[in-house]
Amino acid sequence: MYNKNTSGEHFETAAKNSLLSLYKYFLIDLTNTIKKPVKGLKILEIGCGPGFMLEQFESAGAEEIVGVDISQDMLQRAAKRSEKSLKVQADVADLPFEPNIFDIVFSRGSIFFWHDLDKAFKSIRQVTKNGGTIFIGGGYGLSTPEEIIKKIRENRGDSKQNDIPRLDPEMLCKKAQSYGDYAEILSAPKRGFWLNWKKGES
Numbered sequence: 054m055y056n057k058n059t060s061g062e063h064f065e066t067a068a069k070n071s072l073l074s075l076y077k078y079f080l081i082d083l084t085n086t087i088k089k090p091v092k093g094l095k096i097l098e099i100g101c102g103p104g105f106m107l108e109q110f111e112s113a114g115a116e117e118i119v120g121v122d123i124s125q126d127m128l129q130r131a132a133k134r135s136e137k138s139l140k141v142q143a144d145v146a147d148l149p150f151e152p153n154i155f156d157i158v159f160s161r162g163s164i165f166f167w168h169d170l171d172k173a174f175k176s177i178r179q180v181t182k183n184g185g186t187i188f189i190g191g192g193y194g195l196s197t198p199e200e201i202i203k204k205i206r207e208n209r210g211d212s213k214q215n216d217i218p219r220l221d222p223e224m225l226c227k228k229a230q231s232y233g234d235y236a237e238i239l240s241a242p243k244r245g246f247w248l249n250w251k252k253g254e255s
């Protein structure tokens with residue numbers, strides 16, 4: 054499990070060797086879903102790790118980018134990849150921000166490790182603007198070309214995936230809907246899922 058003192062070395066090396074080509078497709082999944090570019094938006098990434106998505110958001114012209122991670126070392130690694138973003142060490146269940154300030158809250162590959170989902174969802178929703186989008190998931194992405202996924206699977210072996218704790222996406226969707234918000238699961242077989250959650254006015 055990840056904590057404040059977890060080293061990011063193992064994940065950064067593994068991601069560089071296998072996942073690197075996926076991150077631009079995670080951004081495409083997001084922009085396809087919100088139906089606009091992220092240019093000009095204020096984005097919070099939870100569990101940003103060594104910063105591969107922060108880099109994407111920065112290149113895409115996001116107005117403000119904040120990366121949160123529980124591990125201090127991950128954030129130091131993220132600093133090498135994304136200068137513009139603010140890096141904040143925090144637990145997703147206790148986000149140190151004002152309410153209603155982010156247009157987008159994005160998280161990929163991190164939710165499987167959150168120890169208190171109810172607190173995490175409440176904390177995320179609180180910092181999201183009314184009408185903002187919360188986009189949380191894991192896997193290879195929905196717009197990623199099949200040949201890229203195939204190559205990654207061959208390189209890393211799908212056994213790696215067995216290390217990741219499982220979560221029921223429908224359970225996550227119901228949790229989001231319990232706030233009275235719109236939420237849906239976007240998924241495809243063997244690719245993973247996204248929870249697309251839009252914070253309502255209440």
Ligand SMILES: C[S@@+](CC[C@H](N)C(=O)[O-])C[C@H]1O[C@@H](n2cnc3c(N)ncnc32)[C@H](O)[C@@H]1O
Pocket residue numbers: 055056059064068099100101102103104105106121122123124127143144145146160161162163166167168
């Ligand atoms: C598998 S890595 C994914 C990193 C990055 N999102 C990516 O896809 O490259 C999971 C990340 O979530 C972070 N994390 C785990 N539990 C967390 C929590 N409770 N609060 C904030 N970050 C957390 C870990 O430190 C780690 O950097």
